[in-house]
Amino acid sequence: MSNEFLLNAESRSDTGKGASRRLRRLQDRVPGIVYGGEAEPQMISVELRELKKALENEAFYSHILTLKIDGKEVQAVLRDLQRNPAKGFPTHADFLRVDKTHKITMNVPLHFINEATSVGVKKQGGEIQHNISEVEVSCLPQDLPEFIEVDMTDVELNAIVHLSDLKLPKGVELTQLALGADHDQPVAAIHAPKVRASESDDEAGEEAASEE
Structure with missing residues (x-):
C-alpha cells in the first residue's frame, strides 16, 4: 500500500x-x-489543523502513515x-510504528455495495440491516486494506451475511474467525419490513368502525 498520508511532527520533552x-x-x-518496534516510545506533537484535515478522510484511520518527526x-x-x-476536536494521538516483516492488527471499515439492487431488496421487498460497521484484521502493513467491501447483490430475503462470507484481500485475515466457528458473527441481513405499530392500530380502528 502506498503512503498517501504524511504528518509533520515535532519531538517534545514536556509531559503531563x-x-x-x-x-x-x-x-x-x-x-x-x-x-512499538525496537525504538523507545517517543513523545511528539502535530499541528492541530493538519491532523484535523487528515481525520476527515476515512482512509486515514486504517492506512500506513508517514510521520516526519524532526525531519526523520x-x-x-x-x-x-x-x-x-x-467539541470533538482531537486532544491526543497514539501512533504505532510498523515494519514490513511484522503483522499488525487494525480495525477496517466495511463498505456495503449494491444494496438497492440486491435480490432481497429489489425483487423481494426486504430491508437491509447492518450488524457491524467495521472488522478487525491481521496482516502485514503493506497488505492493510483501507476498507472491505460487502457485496449485497445476491443476498436474498431472510438471508444473513456472516464474517466467513466476506471476500478478503490476499494476506488479510479476520481475527474473530481465528478464534473459531463460534465467532463467525453476522455482518448484515435482509428482513421483511416491519409494519409500524401506529399503522396497525389505524387499520384495526378503521376495521372496527366499518363493522359498527
Whole structure:
C-alpha cells in the first residue's frame, strides 16, 4: 500500500496534563506518542489543523502513515485518538510504528455495495440491516486494506451475511474467525419490513368502525 498520508511532527520533552494543555492552547498543536518496534516510545506533537484535515478522510484511520518527526520519516498507523467530549476536536494521538516483516492488527471499515439492487431488496421487498460497521484484521502493513467491501447483490430475503462470507484481500485475515466457528458473527441481513405499530392500530380502528 502506498503512503498517501504524511504528518509533520515535532519531538517534545514536556509531559503531563499542564504541558499538554499549554501545547494545545498556545501553539495549536496536539500532543501524541509514537511507540512499538525496537525504538523507545517517543513523545511528539502535530499541528492541530493538519491532523484535523487528515481525520476527515476515512482512509486515514486504517492506512500506513508517514510521520516526519524532526525531519526523520517513520512509518506508523494511528492506534488511538482522544477527542474533546464537548467539541470533538482531537486532544491526543497514539501512533504505532510498523515494519514490513511484522503483522499488525487494525480495525477496517466495511463498505456495503449494491444494496438497492440486491435480490432481497429489489425483487423481494426486504430491508437491509447492518450488524457491524467495521472488522478487525491481521496482516502485514503493506497488505492493510483501507476498507472491505460487502457485496449485497445476491443476498436474498431472510438471508444473513456472516464474517466467513466476506471476500478478503490476499494476506488479510479476520481475527474473530481465528478464534473459531463460534465467532463467525453476522455482518448484515435482509428482513421483511416491519409494519409500524401506529399503522396497525389505524387499520384495526378503521376495521372496527366499518363493522359498527
